[in-house]
Amino acid sequence: MTYCVGMMLEAGLVLMSDTRTNSGVDNISTFRKMHSWSVPGERMVALMTSGNLATTQAVVARLEERNKARADRKNDLLQLPTMFAMAEHVGKLLRETIADRDADNGPEASGQFGATLILAGQIKGMGMHLYLIYPEGNFIEASFDTPFFQIGETKYGRPIILRGYDRTMSFEDAVKLMMVSFDSTLKANLSVGMPLDLLVVAKDKFEPLHEVRITDSDPWYRSLSAGWGEALRAALDGLPDYPFHAR
Template sequence: MTYCAAIRLKDGMVFASDTRTNAGVDHISTFKKLYQYGIEGERFIVLQTAGSLATSQAVFTKLQNDIDQRTESNLNTVLTLFDAAQMVGECMRSIMNHAKAVANADIDGSFTSSFMLGGQIKGQPPELYMIYPEGNCIRATEDTPFFQLGESKYGKPILDRAVTYNTDVNHAARALMLSFDSTIHSNLSVGMPLDFVLYRNDSLTLPEGRRIDEHDEYFNTIRHQWSEVLRQTLIELPKCPDGYWK
């Protein structure tokens, strides 16, 4: 399993994915699930995935091959991010249908993947899309500024409480770190290292991003401080009034 999340904010975007892939407790591997595309000063695109590793890797490979071979339509030539999301959806469906035909079976969980695509093309606003296994997609809005894939339930409460469209980019990044920390604590199928990318709107740069492992000093500082604050806050909450528990 995996956990991926992306946030579209008034002033920027934050993307994060774990790297753990497992096929049972005795077969755990590390695979990258967050990829960047784009042209410096012209477009910036991030693609994240959860689901079938074989399907996801095939999609990533096909998209990169189209860029390398300079096919007429690729992620570096599409006119809009919606077109890019449609391209990813069509590519995924083609690969899944091929897998279905080879296996002579219905498309089920063993073949399916989901994707999130976000970024910005020059002259257009930043956008974030969730792309479903069926190939269709939805766009993040000011009311719903973030999307998640995979094991989302453990980290979602933090994002629900801490992040809105107007949240500062750095604050949102810290909230996302804690969202991943909570998920890692509660689910063994999600693990480090984590890939993070922070983008400032209209910069049209290709940020290097950061890979966070278990030795990352800043990540460990805030996760330990968060745990201490939660424990201390619990102690300081008002006591139950007399007769509350009958």
């Protein structure tokens, strides 16, 4: 399973993903699910993946090959004119990759090779954009009503982000909120696991402001995790007791 979050702020974009792809008793695997490309001073784009690993790796590999070739403006993320065009291109590539795998493995394979993606970035002279791309290749864009997207195991961390998100919040607060969301998901589901990849992109800055891998031994993460648990217990203790004898 997977947990990835892409969040849009007035200050820029914050992206975080886990790395676990398998959580069997004797076989725990990790793979990078966040990928980014940039042309300093001109554009920055990032992609996070969830779903069938073979499918997502194939999509990323094809994007890498086309970016390196730099010969076909219609198939190179680093040359496409808008973020919308990038979302269309990645969606089409995802749909074609899934169709190829379904065809190779017969009718019984239908649905086994699905994947969902988050695409985010900015091109100079244009606004920031955040897209959620479905297995069918269609996509939706983040807005004031939907300022963040999640893919994978979303149900444990979503309520935390809904309660704490503010479009005007600082990068520091956004990372803290996102980390609490991930910590709650990690505690609830073994199919989501460390380490976590974090990418912060400031508005109109076409390269990463901050990019790091957070491990389970990271002092900040351990302090935040412990502090969040203590804060929850303190909040619970501070709530009114249930009036058994008054009912």
